[in-house]
Amino acid sequence: MKNKKVLAIVMAVMTAASALVGCGATEATAPADTAVTTEKEDDATAEAAQTTDGEQVTITFMHDWPEYEEEFKQMISDFEAANPDVKVETQIITWDVLTQTLTTAFAAGEAPDVACCWANQMGSFNSVGATYDLTPYLEENNNEWKDSLLAPAVQSGTVNDQVFCIPFRTTCTVLAYNKTMMEENGWEVPTTLEEFETLLGEAAKTGVTPLLTPGNPHGFQIASLVETFALHYMYDAGYLKNNDYLTGHYTDVAKEYAEAGARLRDWVDKGYIDADSLAMTREDSTGQFYLQKGLFAFVNNNELTDLEKNSAEAGFEIGVMAFPAPEGMPTLLHNFGVDGFMVYSGTKYPEQSARFLKYITSKDVQQKFGNETLSVMANKDCTYDNANQSEFAEIFSSAESYRKNYDYNAGDIGSDTGDLEAEFLSDPSETPEEFGQKIEDAYVKLLEENGK
Template identity: 25%
Template sequence: MRKSVVLALVLILTLSAAGFAQTTIRLWFAGTPQALMDAMYDEMVPAFEAANPDIKLEVEFVPWSELSTKLATSFAAGVTPDIFMHGQAAIAEFVESNQLLPLDEFIADWPDKDDFGATLGSGYYKDATYFIPVFGAGRLLIYRADTFKEAGLDPDNPPTTWDELVEAAKALTVKQGNRFIRQGIDFPADGIDLQQVWAPFLWQAGGAFLTEDGTQAAFNSPEGVESLQFMVDFIYTHGASDVRTAQPVGNVSPIAADLVGMIFEVPGVLAQIKTYSPEVYPEIRVALPTKHVTQDTLYSFSGFMMSRHTVDKEKAWRVMSYLLSADSLEKINQAMATLPPRVSLAEAEFIAEDPNLKVYVEAMQFGRGNPNHPKWVQIRDIVSRYLERAMRGVMSPQEALDEAAKEVNRLLAE
């Protein structure tokens, strides 16, 4: 009898321990915004773990500058996080290298899927969905009402065409001899930022990065050359932009410091200005994209993907669906001053109370993303390198784009 009781207790304890055994789900979030890290660690993770005691959620914030390298290392070692974030243009590369699990089996019965509208399609590649968006951002023209008035411009009527953009930049430029006191318009000096600012002008001119079948470079077309020449001319013809990009003054952005009259930026810069230059923010304005042949601009989403190495798909999905809920996405996007992908959040309080964020939402209708190509990251880096040479006057726009196209075509032929 006593032996039976002991065995029963052992069985109960064993089953109890099994029932409460925790599975650790690791998630890498792209970027290191302090407000979001505070909300994640202080509120969101504890709330999730309280509702899901069988899951221990470990969230690591990875700087964008380190993300691709860190993921590549983890892929090679086969020790990836269960869930990780990246931009939508990385999907094809990760799918082709067999790093992702398709999410369709979870999405099929997910009651929230319709609230994502067309944004859910951003994660679609080769007949499956591998990515669900978390936040979106576009680069739009930011300017100041007070400096527009000072330059004789109407702050309620920002530039809508390329010609108007040139005239506004010239009017806003302030120089002392050959030294800029205020650049009329500022462009990034290099890297991804430069590519992202050029992309809308390429599309607005009617150009494209690649041929429709994705096998050849197309950006060195007459439209591509026209768009890059347009940017270069601000420096060397109009004298309205410096070859050197304006730098922040501590935490104060160049436009808040009145070092530039106009700048192309993502909505997160608005949060920076609110935090570090609150006295300037009432003067900040955002404009819809200019129109040339088209009115396109660059918008892209960053979102979650599930690793094929995940320890437990069902529990990983529970984490994803929690962080993709309307409540979580509102907290995430408010903390980052980014654009939520859910239709129901288009009028979220933090957007409705800020006219500048509302312009970013309105401009989404003109948005398009970079090509979803398996070799896009390498293509982008090649293009960025040659864009920099053109902006620095080392090569003409035609020479720079032709040389970039040669390198890209060699890459695509491999």
């Protein structure tokens, strides 16, 4: 009976129509040919600052969480009751079409007043004139709103001291592990990369896949693994905190990516990850995890509800952890991001839009959403009773992240480099040095074509 139940879970995961919530594995940003028809300094924006003298106005609000439709309906209903001069009209999309939906809307001059976004898109969106500066609203009443939010989350949506993205919840690629399997084998949770490698070697001897690492599409979590390795080497090189790197102007990275590629090959050769991972999708990976054919799996923290439910149904308990760094190095989060909301530069109702965002990031609203969805929220006063949710919150508050926020249009650079990382793994004849140079060349080309 248990096997039938586990197989049912796996089939449900494999056939689910809902897409992954949270940040994507790629640097999703505006296409290079996007042209915004509404400029921030034109008459429409000046007109937008006018008051409506209490007359009811309608703002459009777009989010990419169809699975949370009821939660947002309630949130909006409560806001409208407290703000009778504002009606909120909702549009719902899915995360996988988010960037294209926005850039198409920007080009047509028909973007929603308030739209879901990832904070690391703000430099790119700002470069095409699509973002509204929310800094004055955040700084009202001696920074009251700004100080209620996690500082790193606010900073991730800040470009040249202007805040364009209001953080809603934090998101990151992390590791889930089979806690029951760990305990049965007497394995300790690793705290350093060296301990992690040793544990992966022990797990390989038992016949399970030590680390489930799906590579479809665009390299996916294999790309996350390579990028994490590269971060470790770049940290040692000492330039991660350089503003040129963080804004996409530093490109001398061939050496570090060559080292990352060599380590990836080594892990494949040792059986730490499956050589056939390139064909594996997220659904394949979680399916294998629920069948207990893998010890660790790359996941997004916003999948926690499904992870806990399905693993319990499959008969085991999960734990969560950040990908460990080498001894003596702080934990570095490659894919740390913010699911947030921006206000379109062409809005006629900036004050009402900002008021709505202030409401949905207030302590009570954020706490309720966090409790219902096991999300780690942007409001810094939220607390968490769930052990794994609390662990995520601790990771995000104590680790370091150096995710790029390009100050120019970055195109599809995340997908491009992910493809290069996948091609490297699939081609044994390509040397790590050749791979590292290809990654550097991709960044050089991007800067030459789009950088200011």
